[in-house]
Amino acid sequence: MTFEDLGLSPDLLAAVTEAGYTEPTPIQAQAIPHLLMGRDILGIAQTGTGKTAGFTLPMIEILAAGRARARMPRSLILEPTRELAAQVAENFAVYGKNHKLSMALLIGGVSFVEQNEKLDRGVDVLIATPGRLIDQFERGRILLADIKILVVDEADRMLDMGFIPDVEKIMKLLPPLRQTAMFSATMPGEVKRLTDSYMMNPRKVEVAPAASAAETVIQRLINVRGGFTEKRKALRDLIASENVRNAIVFCNRKRDVKVVDQSLRRHGFNAQALHGDLPQAVRMATLEKFRAGEISILVASDVAARGLDIDDMSHVFNFDVPMHADDYIHRIGRTGRAGREGHAFTLATSADDKYVQQIERLIGGKIGAGNVATQSEPAEPAEPVSAVEVEEKAEVAADAKPSGEKKAPRRRSSSRRKSSDKSETKTETEAPVAVVGEVKKPAVEKTRPRSGQRQPKQKEPSELGMGDHVPAFLQR
Numbered sequence: 001m002t003f004e005d006l007g008l009s010p011d012l013l014a015a016v017t018e019a020g021y022t023e024p025t026p027i028q029a030q031a032i033p034h035l036l037m038g039r040d041i042l043g044i045a046q047t048g049t050g051k052t053a054g055f056t057l058p059m060i061e062i063l064a065a066g067r068a069r070a071r072m073p074r075s076l077i078l079e080p081t082r083e084l085a086a087q088v089a090e091n092f093a094v095y096g097k098n099h100k101l102s103m104a105l106l107i108g109g110v111s112f113v114e115q116n117e118k119l120d121r122g123v124d125v126l127i128a129t130p131g132r133l134i135d136q137f138e139r140g141r142i143l144l145a146d147i148k149i150l151v152v153d154e155a156d157r158m159l160d161m162g163f164i165p166d167v168e169k170i171m172k173l174l175p176p177l178r179q180t181a182m183f184s185a186t187m188p189g190e191v192k193r194l195t196d197s198y199m200m201n202p203r204k205v206e207v208a209p210a211a212s213a214a215e216t217v218i219q220r221l222i223n224v225r226g227g228f229t230e231k232r233k234a235l236r237d238l239i240a241s242e243n244v245r246n247a248i249v250f251c252n253r254k255r256d257v258k259v260v261d262q263s264l265r266r267h268g269f270n271a272q273a274l275h276g277d278l279p280q281a282v283r284m285a286t287l288e289k290f291r292a293g294e295i296s297i298l299v300a301s302d303v304a305a306r307g308l309d310i311d312d313m314s315h316v317f318n319f320d321v322p323m324h325a326d327d328y329i330h331r332i333g334r335t336g337r338a339g340r341e342g343h344a345f346t347l348a349t350s351a352d353d354k355y356v357q358q359i360e361r362l363i364g365g366k367i368g369a370g371n372v373a374t375q376s377e378p379a380e381p382a383e384p385v386s387a388v389e390v391e392e393k394a395e396v397a398a399d400a401k402p403s404g405e406k407k408a409p410r411r412r413s414s415s416r417r418k419s420s421d422k423s424e425t426k427t428e429t430e431a432p433v434a435v436v437g438e439v440k441k442p443a444v445e446k447t448r449p450r451s452g453q454r455q456p457k458q459k460e461p462s463e464l465g466m467g468d469h470v471p472a473f474l475q476r
């Protein structure tokens with residue numbers, strides 16, 4: 001099966017070829033022809049299956065004919081998180097590069113002014129999170145009467161996040177004569193009810209869940225007593241004791257990606273962070289360095305790591321147990337490829353029991369318990385702190401809600417609060433790194449350490465204070 005067989009136009013085929021795709025994924029092969037025919041579809045597929053192109057490609061094809069009117073978007077894509085919304089927007093830009101379609105993004109963190117200007121001019125595609133969309137609709141900034149295509153992506157995740165009432169509210173606001181595509185990795189009752197009530201005889205397209213972890217991946221669960229700080233120590237011990245050639249360390253939260261990355265680097269590991277806040281150019285450069293072996297440990301969130309096609313990774317470390325069992329499969333699937341042996345370690349605290357059980361249900365067995373040999377570490381020198389790090393440190397400390405400590409009052413949005421880890425009781429005790437960005441090179445590097453492993457620490461100057469230097473005012 002080729003993309004030509006799916007009935008896509010030459011402009012779209014050219015964009016797909018430029019994206020580097022040679023053949024459609026199973027979900028694309030099934031979904032695209034039905035969507036091009038104007039049918040409703042229910043796609044049972046998770047991230048990583050290529051489902052985004054499965055709906056964006058036919059949307060571009062359909063929307064190529066016709067024009068957008070002011071404040072009346074012609075199609076709507078609902079995403080549960082702003083990261084996913086931004087990712088879909090990126091996909092749209094790639095696949096739609098040969099079309100003159102306009103797009104607006106209604107998500108937190110993106111200026112309303114700019115998006116409203118776009119909406120005022122008229123957009124072909126509106127990509128939004130449900131709350132933001134309702135907010136803008138209620139302010140009278142958007143009219144939904146011209147929506148011809150609706151995509152509800154990751155419906156089961158919408159349910160987990162409590163967004164289904166908002167999604168239903170939006171569906172009621174849309175014209176009944178429209179095309180609807182809904183994607184969900186699983187079909188909980190609430191999602192099924194939505195499809196029964198708001199879709200017209202949807203065609204079900206399904207790809208087998210990637211529930212079987214590669215047999216070449218040796219999986220281990222490391223039970224950590226404590227919280228964030230203890231997990232970081234366990235991670236360092238693991239990396240130091242394993243023969244790590246290259247690895248991804250997965251964190252559930254973007255904020256933790258930054259902190260774990262800084263912590264690893266401060267302890268001399270050759271690490272770099274990859275998260276959605278980084279400019280695309282920085283992300284690309286980091287990936288290139290990782291591919292070239294200049295960086296051996298990538299610290300990443302699921303969203304940032306999605307689509308990373310790096311073969312032959314020796315290790316995957318789950319700094320956090322993923323909250324969605326299918327994410328576990330995706331994460332560990334980054335090692336043990338092409339028949340090679342891979343290692344996947346998952347750090348878990350007692351608060352993660354529920355998620356571990358979900359994963360074990362999905363993979364149909366227990367993850368073997370692993371040990372981590374505690375490594376002795378030299379005492380950390382106090383290091384200067386940059387403004388960014390002070391803020392991050394405060395953020396982590398504020399989120400950790402220490403019992404006895406006073407906390408500077410912070411105003412946080414409800415969505416942020418939702419994502420904070422309630423089980424976390426530890427404060428951030430480590431001094432953060434002095435330099436953000438480049439890895440500090442050890443001053444003396446007699447033997448080249450294995451790439452994933454700790455590099456020798458920079459020697460502290462034996463002399464403190466001003467040394468031989470006598471300032472002029474003292475000589476006076």
Ligand code: AMP
Binds near residue numbers: 022047307
């Ligand atoms: P998704 O499931 O939509 O998040 O896509 C997962 C990854 O697969 C993304 O990085 C896409 O760029 C990539 N992808 C999508 N379609 C194809 C294809 N036909 N061939 C190769 N890669 C693809």
